[in-house]
Amino acid sequence: MDDGAPITAEDSGVWRFGPDQPLRLDSGASIKGLEIAWRSFGTLNADRSNAVLICHALTLDQHVAGLHPVSGKPGWWTRLIGPGQPLDPKDWFVLCANVVGGCMGSTGPGSIDPATGQPYGLTFPVITIGDMVRAQAMLVEAMGIPRLAAVVGGSMGGMQVLQWAADYPERMEACVCVASAARHSAQNIAFHEVGRQAIMADPDWRGGAYAAAGVRPEKGLAVARMAAHITYLSEAALQRKFGRELQNDGLSWGFDADFQVESYLRHQGGAFVDRFDANSYLYITRAMDYFDLAAPHDGRLVEAFRPARAVKFCVLSFTSDWLYPTAESRHIVRALNAAGARTSFLEIESDKGHDAFLLDEPVMDGAMRGFLASVRNGR
Amino acid sequence: MDDGAPITAEDSGVWRFGPDQPLRLDSGASIKGLEIAWRSFGTLNADRSNAVLICHALTLDQHVAGLHPVSGKPGWWTRLIGPGQPLDPKDWFVLCANVVGGCMGSTGPGSIDPATGQPYGLTFPVITIGDMVRAQAMLVEAMGIPRLAAVVGGSMGGMQVLQWAADYPERMEACVCVASAARHSAQNIAFHEVGRQAIMADPDWRGGAYAAAGVRPEKGLAVARMAAHITYLSEAALQRKFGRELQNDGLSWGFDADFQVESYLRHQGGAFVDRFDANSYLYITRAMDYFDLAAPHDGRLVEAFRPARAVKFCVLSFTSDWLYPTAESRHIVRALNAAGARTSFLEIESDKGHDAFLLDEPVMDGAMRGFLASVRNGR
Numbered sequence: 220m221d222d223g224a225p226i227t228a229e230d231s232g233v234w235r236f237g238p239d240q241p242l243r244l245d246s247g248a249s250i251k252g253l254e255i256a257w258r259s260f261g262t263l264n265a266d267r268s269n270a271v272l273i274c275h276a277l278t279l280d281q282h283v284a285g286l287h288p289v290s291g292k293p294g295w296w297t298r299l300i301g302p303g304q305p306l307d308p309k310d311w312f313v314l315c316a317n318v319v320g321g322c323m324g325s326t327g328p329g330s331i332d333p334a335t336g337q338p339y340g341l342t343f344p345v346i347t348i349g350d351m352v353r354a355q356a357m358l359v360e361a362m363g364i365p366r367l368a369a370v371v372g373g374s375m376g377g378m379q380v381l382q383w384a385a386d387y388p389e390r391m392e393a394c395v396c397v398a399s400a401a402r403h404s405a406q407n408i409a410f411h412e413v414g415r416q417a418i419m420a421d422p423d424w425r426g427g428a429y430a431a432a433g434v435r436p437e438k439g440l441a442v443a444r445m446a447a448h449i450t451y452l453s454e455a456a457l458q459r460k461f462g463r464e465l466q467n468d469g470l471s472w473g474f475d476a477d478f479q480v481e482s483y484l485r486h487q488g489g490a491f492v493d494r495f496d497a498n499s500y501l502y503i504t505r506a507m508d509y510f511d512l513a514a515p516h517d518g519r520l521v522e523a524f525r526p527a528r529a530v531k532f533c534v535l536s537f538t539s540d541w542l543y544p545t546a547e548s549r550h551i552v553r554a555l556n557a558a559g560a561r562t563s564f565l566e567i568e569s570d571k572g573h574d575a576f577l578l579d580e581p582v583m584d585g586a587m588r589g590f591l592a593s594v595r596n597g598r
Numbered sequence: 599m600d601d602g603a604p605i606t607a608e609d610s611g612v613w614r615f616g617p618d619q620p621l622r623l624d625s626g627a628s629i630k631g632l633e634i635a636w637r638s639f640g641t642l643n644a645d646r647s648n649a650v651l652i653c654h655a656l657t658l659d660q661h662v663a664g665l666h667p668v669s670g671k672p673g674w675w676t677r678l679i680g681p682g683q684p685l686d687p688k689d690w691f692v693l694c695a696n697v698v699g700g701c702m703g704s705t706g707p708g709s710i711d712p713a714t715g716q717p718y719g720l721t722f723p724v725i726t727i728g729d730m731v732r733a734q735a736m737l738v739e740a741m742g743i744p745r746l747a748a749v750v751g752g753s754m755g756g757m758q759v760l761q762w763a764a765d766y767p768e769r770m771e772a773c774v775c776v777a778s779a780a781r782h783s784a785q786n787i788a789f790h791e792v793g794r795q796a797i798m799a800d801p802d803w804r805g806g807a808y809a810a811a812g813v814r815p816e817k818g819l820a821v822a823r824m825a826a827h828i829t830y831l832s833e834a835a836l837q838r839k840f841g842r843e844l845q846n847d848g849l850s851w852g853f854d855a856d857f858q859v860e861s862y863l864r865h866q867g868g869a870f871v872d873r874f875d876a877n878s879y880l881y882i883t884r885a886m887d888y889f890d891l892a893a894p895h896d897g898r899l900v901e902a903f904r905p906a907r908a909v910k911f912c913v914l915s916f917t918s919d920w921l922y923p924t925a926e927s928r929h930i931v932r933a934l935n936a937a938g939a940r941t942s943f944l945e946i947e948s949d950k951g952h953d954a955f956l957l958d959e960p961v962m963d964g965a966m967r968g969f970l971a972s973v974r975n976g977r
Contacts, residue, residue: 246851345851405836405859406828412860413824415853416867417796420817438799445792446825449785454920457784463890470888472625472724474794474880478887480784481791488795501853508857509849511842541833541920 228308229285231258233324234358242319242326242354248344252333255358256324257316260284260300261308263364270364271306271591272355273315274372274379277503278444278495280323283315289494295577298584305588310595311368316358318351318379320503322496325354329430329496339498341427346502348375348510352382356390366390369594371587373397373576374543375503378510381523381551385512388527393594395533395587398540398576400547401520401554402511407542410450411504414443418497427498440497441488448487453539453572513554520554531597532562533590535576535583542573563590607687608664610637612703613737621698621705621733627723631712634737635703636695639663639679640687642743649743650685650970651734652694653751653758655956656882657823657874659702662694668873674956677963684967689974690747695737697730697758699882701875704733708809708875718877720806725881727754727889731761735769745769748973750966752776752955753922754882757889760902760930764891767906772973774912774966777919777955779926780899780933781890786921789829790883793822797876806877819876820867827866832918832951892933899933910976911941912969914955914962921952942969 284300317325328343377399421439461480476482516522536548663679696704707722756778800818840859895901915927
């Protein structure tokens with residue numbers, strides 16, 4: 220389909236859970252009055268068996284297809300969702316929810332704390348990937364979906380996919396984990412820490428209470444985004460796209476953006492602050508850093524997956540992804556094999572780096588199409 | 599030798615060039631009253647033929663051996679310079695000078711502009727690797743050294759080595775270029791731009807005029823250092839050194855440094871601001887970004903090296919260096935071969951990343967020892 224082509228039976232909303240249904244968190248805290256913003260494409264069938272949950276990455280949101288209400292641009296996975304696409308809304312009920320801790324309608328640090336009437340800021344409890352998944356499970360249950368046909372996601376979305384398999388294997392038939400990992404590496408944590416320090420170094424961050432002061436730590440958040448953005452690309456992609464090409468004729472002999480790659484990064488940083496909340500960035504990167512699916516099992520990942528041996532897995536990685544390199548996917552696949560789960564694994568040749576999972580990668584689309592068709596036909 | 603063991607015939611000083619000897623810059627500007635801070639080990643022999651110039655990396659300085667006057671720690675290449683080491687001061691006169699633009703005694707943005715009596719700040723002219731080398735050539739000439747036995751450096755020091763070969767081939771016999779490149783890649787520029795933006799986002803930077811205000815952009819500079827520091831290590835080294843090890847028992851469920859890698863990075867950032875100047879960081883990273891030895895020759899690197907075909911080259915790289923990967927060294931070596939220069943090239947197996955050139959790498963020491971002995975014996 221063309222980007223932005225209409226999808227019939229599209230819906231969206233914010234699910235408000237009553238005070239009697241708090242979200243229990245891994246930290247021991249809980250969130251009362253939980254709200255989860257969601258968007259769906261397609262129609263839930265009579266036996267409620269055609270639901271696919273999409274899990275989004277760090278800075279993305281529930282607007283996986285259709286048009287984004289803020290940017291007006293097509294959703295981030297329109298390539299995969301639409302008429303004739305691997306997730307065709309005539310066959311599937313595709314659901315995506317903003318993660319708890321996010322800033323696109325779900326409860327997060329920018330929400331009003333019902334206990335104080337003020338924005339949470341840093342009084343918001345630290346959340347985990349497990350908490351994000353628990354909130355999604357509450358939503359899915361509230362919507363009356365007993366079992367998901369598939370849970371699909373890339374990057375942090377892939378972490379949620381694996382957490383779903385570990386925590387709710389009986390509530391899903393299959394899953395697709397793209398460009399992800401079963402735990403955050405030291406280098407991943409290091410890059411996140413640089414971003415957090417950049418935000419917290421901005422005087423407009425004000426200890427997280429910037430909302431009350433009517434300011435935003437825009438400069439710090441932009442620097443955080445710039446650093447992170449480099450890790451989403453490959454050196455080869457940067458070299459091919461920009462090389463040492465200049466913005467203008469000749470060098471400026473100053474500190475303006477001489478090189479196109481500088482200008483591109485500055486644009487990425489500037490555009491990001493218009494659509495994302497700094498405290499959400501802190502909380503979500505923290506959740507990713509805390510992610511280690513094997514930790515509750517003394518480091519034995521196979522034990523995390525053992526309850527999920529009836530789930531069908533599809534694991535995809537990209538050759539030039541140095542943020543979540545193929546070695547991390549192999550680590551997942553080895554544990555799945557040891558647990559006796561049916562697993563298909565594909566490393567896709569691409570020089571686009573981690574971002575490949577969001578870009579035009581026909582081999583990924585094909586793998587997804589084939590796997591989801593087998594889920595549908597295998598019933 | 600043990601780190602810090604005494605070296606006989608050690609000397610240091612600041613060379614002050616008169617107003618009649620301005621440093622002409624590639625930008626077209628010039629610096630009057632140039633000062634170059636230097637340090638030496640060993641004695642220049644009677645025919646002045648035993649001088650070796652060491653070129654330092656981005657945040658290093660002339661204190662290549664002996665004790666550093668500020669930190670009190672051993673110089674950064676004590677492993678290579680000392681009795682019994684590849685550069686034994688009984689044989690060699692080892693000279694190292696702080697680059698122009700630096701902050702350890704050579705003229706830089708923190709120096710007083712003689713025209714105004716105020717610190718230069720951002721009125722300091724943008725400099726290049728070529729300018730750094732031109733200043734070194736002035737120093738070497740002023741010291742009465744007609745020809746260097748060797749020019750040796752790693753990282754940005756390696757860029758200066760290559761620039762020396764391109765600009766002053768008749769004034770050198772040999773050179774060693776370690777973990778470097780003939781031009782800065784798009785990814786290198788991108789990481790530098792993140793660091794510069796972090797500094798310039800700090801309100802205490804004050805458009806570069808922080809000295810007059812009695813403040814320093816410490817937070818911004820620390821973030822810049824943290825981001826850069828990740829690029830100096832390899833993922834394997836980070837994983838081996840830190841993995842997901844915690845600072846304390848259990849998670850903090852907050853934004854303190856939970857993981858050892860976070861604590862390490864914060865320490866690196868904090869220690870750096872005590873020893874380095876933010877504006878110098880801007881100027882020196884800019885010089886590296888501008889570096890492209892082939893640019894004046896329409897992109898043909900072989901033409902840059904053709905005048906240097908009588909110089910003996912030793913090029914070294916490390917397998918896990920992703921900042922200046924071996925491909926960059928191969929690119930240099932191919933051009934040297936095409937130019938007809940005598941070149942020895944070695945890729946050294948190491949998982950320590952770019953920083954390997956500063957760390958305990960016996961294979962590098964051995965290669966350096968063998969090459970420098972051949973220079974000495976080949977006369």
